[in-house]
Amino acid sequence: MKSIFTTEAHTEILKRIEQLDDQAQAKWGKMNVGQMAWHCQGPLNIILEKNDYGMKPSWFAKLFFKKSLYNDKPWRKGLPTAKFLKTQEDKDFNTEKVTLVELINELHTQRDKSEWNPHPAFGHFTADQWGQMQYKHLDHHLKQFGV
Template identity: 55%
Template sequence: MKSLFDPLVLNEIENRINKLSTDSSAAWGKMNVSQMLHHCQFPLKTALKKNPLTLKPNFLAKLFFKKSMYNDKPWRKNLPTHSKLKVVKTKEFTPEREILLELVAKFSNHRDKKEWEPHPIFGKFTNEQWGQLQYKHLDHHLQQFDV
């Protein structure tokens, strides 16, 4: 599984984000491109402890879905999104893209971090799993917008 901690993968993700435009349309889902850029910030902010959202641990999610967060199997299209992570308000494309790119870069700078705070829903992840999780989430949504 690819990881956002790999410099080549980081470059790939940054290039794909930069290929998006205000005209990019989704192959599935309800979000427009600006909302998707904002949505993709949530997991990065969570890892970097910049997320004001309070999410409760979920034993069933941890038991049944945790491994799917970082394994090689792609996520299904139109998976349900936690209500606190849905973006329904209008967002501006350029600032959202710049914030996302900044968060991606900041997260990737933690490639040597040994101890992470537990994920608020899924609990403890290793450094390797955090990098894979972030890549998988970004890849899923970039595929949603055909980049």
């Protein structure tokens, strides 16, 4: 599994984001491209400890979903989205894109950090798992928009 902490994966993700514009159409799901760029900021805010969204530890999430966050198996299309990562509001893609890229770059600067605080719902992840999880989430949504 690729990791957002590697230079290659970081560069790849940024190039794919650059291919999007405010007219990009989703191949599946209900989000428009602005909402997707806003949505993708959530997990980055969690790892960067900017927002925990009021999440609580969940034994159910740890037992049944945790490994799927960072393993090599792609997520299926149309998975349910956590309520705190959903918005019904239109989001300006260009504004959200700037914030998303800033968060990705900020996270990449921390690539050599070895100790990370636990995820508020899923608990402890290794540095490798955090990097893989962030790449997998971004990759999933960029594929959703055809890039």
